[in-house]
Amino acid sequence: MAVEEMEKKKKKKNKGSNEKTETENSDSLSIDDPSPRCVLEIPLTSSDSDNSSSCGSCSPDKSSSPLSTTPPNVSSFQHHGLQWNRMIDSIKKKSIRRFSVIPLLASYELTRKNMRRKQPKLSPSPVDCDQILVAKPSWRNFTYEELVAATDSFNPDPVLVMFFCLLVASMDLDVLYVFLLENMIGKGGHAEVYRGVLPDGETVAIKKLMRHAMEEEERVSDFLSELGMIAHVNHPNAARLRGFSSDRGLHFVLEYAPHGSLASLLFGSEEECLDWKKRYKVALGVADGLRYLHNDCPRRIIHRDIKASNILLSQDYEAQISDFGLAKWLPENCPQHIVFPIEGTFGYLAPEYFMHGVVDEKTDVFAFGVLLLEIITGRRAVDTDSRQSIVMWVKPLLEKSSLEEIVDPKLGNDFDETEMRRVMQTASMCIHHVATMRPDMNRLVQLLRGDDRLAEPHGGARTVSLDGCDLQDHTSSSYLDGLIRHRQLLME
Numbered sequence: 393m394a395v396e397e398m399e400k401k402k403k404k405k406n407k408g409s410n411e412k413t414e415t416e417n418s419d420s421l422s423i424d425d426p427s428p429r430c431v432l433e434i435p436l437t438s439s440d441s442d443n444s445s446s447c448g449s450c451s452p453d454k455s456s457s458p459l460s461t462t463p464p465n466v467s468s469f470q471h472h473g474l475q476w477n478r479m480i481d482s483i484k485k486k487s488i489r490r491f492s493v494i495p496l497l498a499s500y501e502l503t504r505k506n507m508r509r510k511q512p513k514l515s516p517s518p519v520d521c522d523q524i525l526v527a528k529p530s531w532r533n534f535t536y537e538e539l540v541a542a543t544d545s546f547n548p549d550p551v552l553v554m555f556f557c558l559l560v561a562s563m564d565l566d567v568l569y570v571f572l573l574e575n576m577i578g579k580g581g582h583a584e585v586y587r588g589v590l591p592d593g594e595t596v597a598i599k600k601l602m603r604h605a606m607e608e609e610e611r612v613s614d615f616l617s618e619l620g621m622i623a624h625v626n627h628p629n630a631a632r633l634r635g636f637s638s639d640r641g642l643h644f645v646l647e648y649a650p651h652g653s654l655a656s657l658l659f660g661s662e663e664e665c666l667d668w669k670k671r672y673k674v675a676l677g678v679a680d681g682l683r684y685l686h687n688d689c690p691r692r693i694i695h696r697d698i699k700a701s702n703i704l705l706s707q708d709y710e711a712q713i714s715d716f717g718l719a720k721w722l723p724e725n726c727p728q729h730i731v732f733p734i735e736g737t738f739g740y741l742a743p744e745y746f747m748h749g750v751v752d753e754k755t756d757v758f759a760f761g762v763l764l765l766e767i768i769t770g771r772r773a774v775d776t777d778s779r780q781s782i783v784m785w786v787k788p789l790l791e792k793s794s795l796e797e798i799v800d801p802k803l804g805n806d807f808d809e810t811e812m813r814r815v816m817q818t819a820s821m822c823i824h825h826v827a828t829m830r831p832d833m834n835r836l837v838q839l840l841r842g843d844d845r846l847a848e849p850h851g852g853a854r855t856v857s858l859d860g861c862d863l864q865d866h867t868s869s870s871y872l873d874g875l876i877r878h879r880q881l882l883m884e
């Protein structure tokens with residue numbers, strides 16, 4: 393846990409500087425195609441215009457194969473993109489002066505109707521690019537007063553807290569704080585999350601970015617990046633945006649997940665046990681969500697922070713991938729990307745990522761494998777006391793296929809053995825130390841469902857192998873060395 397916190401601190405310290413310091417790796421690696429800096433920003437590059445299959449890929453009846461996408465109407469796509477880019481540029485310029493500029497977005501009602509009014513009529517095309525560019529016509533810009541009303545004044549004045557504390561001298565400050573913040577439902581490395589109820593009765597989660605360490609400009613940039621990402625995502629297994637607010641702080645308004653995070657259910661209480669049926673459903677849901685992000689979303693998205701606390705659970709335990717703060721857009725035609733500094737959460741990082749900064753779909757596949765191991769074993773990615781990585785602990789047991797040593801003791805014998813073995817086998821493929829040996833998400837979904845006879849061999853339509861990074865030196869022992877080195881670096 394301490395290690396994880398250390399990682400988080402490092403992550404947050406580094407956050408923001410990441411985009412500026414990402415490096416190009418000359419030959420086979422991607423040019424630095426930035427993640428979106430604002431809602432609906434389309435990063436157009438010459439390479440993209442040449443090979444932009446993303447536009448067609450968001451048609452609602454999309455098959456699971458990314459190869460079956462319709463070619464985009466490039467000129468329409470670029471036209472929209474350039475228009476949005478101009479708007480974003482203007483926001484960015486103004487945000488340097490003062491970040492009260494985001495309400496400007498309010499004047500750009502992001503509805504399809506409005507888009508049409510502001511655009512010259514385009515010739516009809518087989519692919520409706522409006523659907524991509526205006527992926528979430530329903531979300532809106534909230535005022536601070538609306539958020540206060542929704543959360544019953546979620547953020548009490550610290551002076552008020554002190555006043556109460558003095559008044560009730562016997563009360564512990566922390567207890568009082570939590571008492572006053574009874575709507576707070578979660579706290580991450582850079583955000584507090586509150587429950588709120590909108591006037592129409594819908595319960596929402598309001599994620600409020602905290603003000604620590606980061607420069608205001610960086611926070612704005614990160615906020616816009618995460619907003620741009622989540623605004624593009626539209627899948628039952630991904631968190632849904634209801635709106636945002638930049639009034640007195642930066643806020644996301646998200647669909648509320650009543651069961652909280654997978655981490656809180658798996659590790660929260662000794663007494664309670666998430667039954668196997670739900671665990672299996674969550675595993676399938678996360679796999680589906682990742683498959684969408686990697687293959688079927690308007691842009692190829694690598695999440696980079698898949699972990700149990702970023703998987704939320706809906707009323708009926710449908711998994712929702714959340715927290716797109718580190719997510720990265722990769723161009724279609726570039727196999728991988730090199731990033732520095734390395735960000736993410738210790739215990740979930742793929743070897744080629746924490747050793748060489750290589751990012752692609754297989755980065756998420758590795759983290760997904762660790763998540764599956766947590767689901768099976770009920771252990772954390774890194775054991776709190778021994779600080780042992782679950783990957784190193786489980787590898788010999790997976791080889792023995794030793795159910796009784798691996799399965800969460802809280803489950804007893806209350807699980808479907810076929811499903812359990814399937815998930816174990818899938819996890820073991822995901823955590824392979826050689827990236828190209830890990831299956832892609834299309835195949836993993838099929839493996840998890842038990843219809844792997846239909847599955848393609850390793851690799852994926854959007855994933856191209858990169859010899860330099862599939863170094864055979866990623867043996868188990870070098871992985872362990874790498875982990876230790878990485879941990880030492882974090883401690884420095």
Ligand SMILES: Nc1ncnc2c1ncn2[C@@H]1O[C@H](COP(=O)(O)OP(=O)(O)OP(=O)(O)O)[C@@H](O)[C@H]1O
Pocket residue numbers: 400577578579580581582583584585597599631646647648649650652653656701702704714715717
């Ligand atoms: N939509 C939601 N519904 C219910 N609970 C939520 C929701 N969003 C977030 N939470 C809770 O708040 C916690 C923190 O949220 P989140 O991970 O988005 O914050 P963060 O600061 O970005 O985290 P990180 O430390 O990973 O960067 C989650 O683990 C979850 O328990």
